[in-house]
Amino acid sequence: MSKDTQILENITQSxxxxxxxxxxxxxxxxxxxxxxxxxxxxxxxxxPQWMLDWRLKAYRHWLTLKEPRWPNVTYPEINYQDVxxxxxxxxxxxxxxxxxxxxxxxxxxxxxxxxxxxxxRLTGVAVDxxxxxxxxxxxxxKKLGELGIIFCSMSEAVENHPELVKKYIGSVVPASDNYFxxxxxxxxxxxxxxxxxxxxxxxxxxxxxxxxxxxxxGQFERTLIVADExxxxxxxxxxTAPMRDENQLHAAVVEIIAxxxxxxxxxxxxxxxxxxxxxxxxxxxxxxxxxxxxxxxSKISWTQVETGSAITWKYPSVILKGDYSVGEFxxxxxxxxxxxxxxxxKMIHIGKNTKSRIVxxxxxxxxxxxxxxxxxxxLRRAENxxxxxxxxxxxxxxxxxxxxxxxxxxxxxxxxxxxxxxTSKIGEDQIFYCNQRGIDTETAVALxxxxxxxxxxxxxxxxxAVEAQKLLAISLEGSVG
Amino acid sequence: xxxxxxxxxxxxxKQILKGLxxxxxxxxxxxxxxxNGSGKSTLASxxxxxxxYEVTGGEVLFYGKDLLELSPEERAREGIFLAFQYPxxxxxxxxxxxxxxxxxEVRKARGQEPLDAVQFLTxxxxxxxxxxxxxxxxxxxxxxGFSGGEKKRNEIFQMAMLExxxxxxxxxxxxxxxxxxxxxxxGVNKLRTKDNAxxxxxxYQRLLDYIIPDFVxxxxxxxxxKSGPKELALELEEKGYDWIKDEVSA
Numbered sequence: 250m251s252k253d254t255q256i257l258e259n260i261t262q263s264x265x266x267x268x269x270x271x272x273x274x275x276x277x278x279x280x281x282x283x284x285x286x287x288x289x290x291x292x293x294x295x296x297p298q299w300m301l302d303w304r305l306k307a308y309r310h311w312l313t314l315k316e317p318r319w320p321n322v323t324y325p326e327i328n329y330q331d332v333x334x335x336x337x338x339x340x341x342x343x344x345x346x347x348x349x350x351x352x353x354x355x356x357x358x359x360x361x362x363x364x365x366x367x368x369x370r371l372t373g374v375a376v377d378x379x380x381x382x383x384x385x386x387x388x389x390x391k392k393l394g395e396l397g398i399i400f401c402s403m404s405e406a407v408e409n410h411p412e413l414v415k416k417y418i419g420s421v422v423p424a425s426d427n428y429f430x431x432x433x434x435x436x437x438x439x440x441x442x443x444x445x446x447x448x449x450x451x452x453x454x455x456x457x458x459x460x461x462x463x464x465x466x467g468q469f470e471r472t473l474i475v476a477d478e479x480x481x482x483x484x485x486x487x488x489t490a491p492m493r494d495e496n497q498l499h500a501a502v503v504e505i506i507a508x509x510x511x512x513x514x515x516x517x518x519x520x521x522x523x524x525x526x527x528x529x530x531x532x533x534x535x536x537x538x539x540x541x542x543x544x545x546x547s548k549i550s551w552t553q554v555e556t557g558s559a560i561t562w563k564y565p566s567v568i569l570k571g572d573y574s575v576g577e578f579x580x581x582x583x584x585x586x587x588x589x590x591x592x593x594x595k596m597i598h599i600g601k602n603t604k605s606r607i608v609x610x611x612x613x614x615x616x617x618x619x620x621x622x623x624x625x626x627x628l629r630r631a632e633n634x635x636x637x638x639x640x641x642x643x644x645x646x647x648x649x650x651x652x653x654x655x656x657x658x659x660x661x662x663x664x665x666x667x668x669x670x671x672t673s674k675i676g677e678d679q680i681f682y683c684n685q686r687g688i689d690t691e692t693a694v695a696l697x698x699x700x701x702x703x704x705x706x707x708x709x710x711x712x713x714a715v716e717a718q719k720l721l722a723i724s725l726e727g728s729v730g
Numbered sequence: 731x732x733x734x735x736x737x738x739x740x741x742x743x744k745q746i747l748k749g750l751x752x753x754x755x756x757x758x759x760x761x762x763x764x765x766n767g768s769g770k771s772t773l774a775s776x777x778x779x780x781x782x783y784e785v786t787g788g789e790v791l792f793y794g795k796d797l798l799e800l801s802p803e804e805r806a807r808e809g810i811f812l813a814f815q816y817p818x819x820x821x822x823x824x825x826x827x828x829x830x831x832x833x834x835e836v837r838k839a840r841g842q843e844p845l846d847a848v849q850f851l852t853x854x855x856x857x858x859x860x861x862x863x864x865x866x867x868x869x870x871x872x873x874x875g876f877s878g879g880e881k882k883r884n885e886i887f888q889m890a891m892l893e894x895x896x897x898x899x900x901x902x903x904x905x906x907x908x909x910x911x912x913x914x915x916x917g918v919n920k921l922r923t924k925d926n927a928x929x930x931x932x933x934y935q936r937l938l939d940y941i942i943p944d945f946v947x948x949x950x951x952x953x954x955x956k957s958g959p960k961e962l963a964l965e966l967e968e969k970g971y972d973w974i975k976d977e978v979s980a
Contacts, residue, residue: 682818684802685778685811686832686888687839696831700822700871 278335284308287435290335294404297411307424307434314428320591321620321652322560332498333466334436377402377441377457399444400455403471406442413444417475421504421541429500429535433469440470445480454710456485467498476511478544483514485713496559500535509544516709518717521557528587531559538565542574550577552708554717556724559588566595569603576605579705583724584617593623598634607638610702613649614725620652627664634664642672643701695722731756731927732896737788739776746772748952757924761938761963762931764949765971770931771815774900778812779805807839809895813885813902820872825884828872829891836892857890861917879910886917898929903937915940935967948974
């Protein structure tokens with residue numbers, strides 16, 4: 250075995266930090282999926298008839314679909330009847346204020362570094378905390394309410410703002426979009442809803458924190474963000490799960506709508522349990538995220554730092570419908586041990602003078618497989634569309650894989666599409682140079698990797714960027730090449 | 731400070747160093763000269779702990795400690811600095827950030843408190859003046875797109891920041907025009923104290939016009955075959971290495 254590989258083996262030994270389980274009683278649906286289960290979920294949430302009908306329609310469509318097999322990942326067949334589709338932590342009363350939240354739940358989030366206590370927050374970040382299937386708390390509601398901003402759980406939105414939900418849900422990711430989107434549409438339990446009214450610049454970061462806790466449970470949240478004309482919002486999403494030997498399913502949908510001159514910045518630090526070093530357990534993360542720049546001069550920007558999950562299947566995309574609209578995708582995807590990631594983006598240029606930018610940085614270590622898959626599509630009437638794509642891969646060790654699948658479809662001759670790609674290894678020379686200055690190998694790797702991913706990390710809000718840097722270092726501990 | 735006895739080292743199956751002896755005391759400047767392929771860079775690399783080289787015999791003591799037992803970062807923390815012949819590029823990492831990490835790692839290993847941002851910047855400003863390097867260069871990615879002169883000056887700047895006890899300059903003059911050479915040499919001279927020592931590895935005499943050595947050693951076929959005062963360098967410049975080779979084979 251080469252020296253490289255040996256060091257690599259030594260360093261990748263760090264443990265998943267968020268693997269604890271909270272002992273809370275849960276209110277669960279029986280295992281399996283059927284129309285009855287969907288009725289059960291809908292009833293639990295006291296939903297109106299139209300919502301139930303929408304779910305059932307999605308379910309019936311899902312039954313006609315087949316699981317996609319084109320991603321560059323392999324996993325045993327999923328038994329969809331062996332999953333619990335609804336699990337809610339039992340709270341004695343429905344909390345009317347943050348003080349009434351079950352202390353056990355509160356402690357869980359404290360342990361994750363997320364304070365639900367508004368006074369304790371140093372920076373202005375409003376949090377919606379979702380555990381298993383339901384949202385347990387949303388902070389700063391009152392302050393946001395004064396500006397007309399709606400930030401609440403999806404269930405509350407269905408109850409209190411049905412006209413908005415009805416208008417926008419499924420408008421970007423239709424229930425029939427794909428296998429996992431259809432499944433989500435049928436059984437989604439909660440998630441966050443956010444509406445920024447005309448001309449309002451949201452004064453704080455909005456954030457949703459997802460936590461899977463219960464065993465054998467799938468998490469199917471749905472997030473809907475609507476930015477009305479001339480508004481701005483920056484949205485953060487974080488996620489973790491306990492360590493379990495079996496795989497758990499996570500099939501989420503995120504939809505973003507940006508009206509004229511609106512701007513939405515969506516940042517994710519995805520840290521679901523990646524499975525053990527031997528590849529046992531971990532989350533199957535099958536997520537559909539898409540935004541539409543509906544109005545002219547609108548902008549949607551996705552930034553993701555993906556370090557978790559056993560399997561990631563995720564392509565945050567932007568449909569550039571409005572003229573002069575802008576779509577961005579910045580991604581760092583790290584895979585280690587036996588993780589597999591097939592991730593990238595789609596930029597669909599429909600409007601004139603639309604611009605998109607893709608910066609993807611893949612980092613593979615251990616025996617993992619890391620694929621970038623991206624589509625840039627310029628439709629016929631998209632005069633002067635521009636795209637720039639940069640896809641870099643960094644390999645650590647000699648047993649991992651990096652793959653790039655770029656697709657470009659251009660139907661307008663005025664389009665300019667650029668694609669750059671590089672593959673590199675962390676050089677022994679670089680490590681030695683750092684060592685010679687007194688920096689040990691582990692710190693050196695973190696330094697080099699953070700340098701490599703800097704362009705993406707710079708896109709994250711400050712507080713998140715620091716967390717992401719640490720996360721990168723932890724995810725790669727022990728994987729020098 | 732540094733005591734090398736009968737040092738032997740291989741790269742692959744090939745023996746490069748064949749029993750090298752050298753004593754360096756605090757406050758001294760030693761020049762190691764020699765024709766190409768004589769083992770000069772190997773010596774520098776072995777002292778810094780590069781793992782491509784296998785030490786097969788001899789010993790190296792640094793203040794009485796067995797240097798060969800230490801990892802490269804431990805050697806650095808003990809106060810050994812290597813100015814690289816070909817400094818390495820690290821994209822996305824600024825010199826400032828790199829050095830802040832290095833300085834604080836070294837401090838941590840020595841049981842000192844890390845420098846905070848203000849203390850670090852103060853120190854940086856002071857050293858920047860010393861080696862005539864500008865702020866813009868230090869904010870760029872380490873060595874990426876630097877000219878030959880900028881890379882070498884950056885090495886000396888790092889040396890200034892890390893304040894080593896023993897600095898080894900590996901062919902620091904290669905690829906430098908005369909102005910850059912002078913600035914680099916002046917930087918090295920300003921960093922000289924009675925407590926530190928410098929080993930200058932060079933092929934040509936011209937660097938020694940600026941960095942005046944106390945001793946000059948000629949390395950040939952993996953051994954130091956001749957040592958003398960600074961005038962030896964001039965003699966080598968004038969007569970070349972052939973007479974040394976003749977002496978050795980005679």
